[in-house]
Ligand SMILES: Nc1nc2c(c(=O)[nH]1)N[C@H]1C(S)=C(S)[C@@H](COP(=O)(O)O)O[C@H]1N2
């Protein structure tokens with residue numbers, strides 16, 4: 001009675017659509033299950049985080065250069081596009097039988113499980129969301145497929161007169177419509193529910209409820225004249241919301257202060273385990289520190305300043321008793337990121353490296369490492385500023401860190417640099433006297449002078465803002481007289497060691513960029 005030997009075949013559009021819907025449903029269910037276990041075990045995030053770990057360094061550098069702080073959004077969108085394409089393809093391969101699509105969804109599940117197992121922050125339970133997602137996706141796919149296939153097959157039924165055929169086609173279509181809509185709605189509800197639930201599990205409430213440490217000794221007030229914000233430099237203190245952010249975490253680790261512990265071990269006399277309240281009850285100080293990222297290109301934005309409140313790391317190390325031969329403090333974050341900081345820097349009585357719990361009169365924001373992070377004046381963040389820190393191991397430099405394994409340097413003091421903030425590149429401005437302003441930094445050494453020149457002419461010394469301390473940036477400004485036409489403005493800083501910035505341009509890998517920042521402007 002069925003005279004088409006190959007059997008019914010789904011329309012391309014229907015086949016592609018059910019592939020896409022099944023994938024969306026699977027991810028949404030996975031997201032919901034993850035919200036109940038650990039938000040990071042969501043298949044989407046687990047795969048994304050693992051992808052970040054495996055991304056070759058040049059690609060990572062390219063992503064930071066191209067997308068800046070939106071690099072994570074770019075990754076998530078890119079993943080969504082790839083998954084959608086594969087899902088549609090899986091649907092198209094399944095126009096006769098649901099098997100190919102089911103196999104592809106199963107493979108997605110295997111990838112999710114593998115990624116979850118790879119993540120250092122997920123336990124065995126972390127594979128559950130991916131496994132459930134795979135079953136849910138495969139189930140949704142084969143159900144939608146059978147409904148659609150029946151609808152396709154119906155008109156060929158033996159008992160169908162012309163009217164009956166049209167009727168059942170109609171009915172079949174309706175069934176397809178209703179079932180696809182049901183799966184789409186299910187995906188929406190599961191996805192949204194997962195998102196809401198994982199927010200609820202967040203730490204913002206306990207963060208807001210924290211009282212400031214009672215005994216913190218405040219940093220000296222920032223003097224008048226510490227910035228030239230009125231002529232275009234940043235404000236001296238960077239508001240938390242504007243503070244640059246660089247990390248490998250796709251979703252911000254959520255650690256409640258009451259659950260936080262720091263283990264200090266390795267080459268020490270006494271192993272220590274500290275809780276949040278232990279830390280807060282210690283000698284707490286406030287220090288104004290300018291942080292810089294090694295990925296900051298000449299003229300780049302990855303530099304910010306805050307008042308950090310915390311416990312000097314050297315106090316904690318003294319209590320543990322550092323053994324002879326220990327070279328680095330190997331720090332590990334809750335999400336498995338690692339950094340190595342020289343012991344001599346952390347034990348230096350003249351350098352206030354902190355286990356920070358506060359930032360600009362607030363508990364540390366979640367994105368900046370809540371509840372506790374490291375901040376070390378004078379070193380790039382990747383060798384010193386571990387956020388969500390949970391482990392300090394005293395060891396030798398033989399032990400390799402996250403970025404070292406990716407070709408970055410073992411030691412990385414911040415390089416003396418300067419940047420022109422105003423005028424901006426390719427600005428048009430009136431000819432005549434104009435104010436050029438910017439920032440300079442040489443953390444822990446201090447800025448001695450900044451010079452500016454136009455079109456390779458004589459260097460003119462800029463006026464410096466009031467110094468706050470040598471661990472922070474310094475603002476500068478200078479008046480130039482610009483004739484009508486195009487001009488190239490350049491700046492260079494000299495630090496208190498007598499070093500003047502080299503004009504030689506080197507890239508950010510392995511230990512930070514060098515070169516003079518220049519902007520081209522047109523005076524009219
Ligand atoms: N856990 C964790 N800590 C981290 C990183 C990271 O990826 N993960 N990135 C480091 C880098 S490269 C820098 S520059 C600083 C940035 O700190 P911020 O995001 O608070 O500005 O954090 C450091 N600490």
Ligand SMILES: [Mo]
Nearest residue numbers: 293294381382
């Ligand atoms: Mo960085």
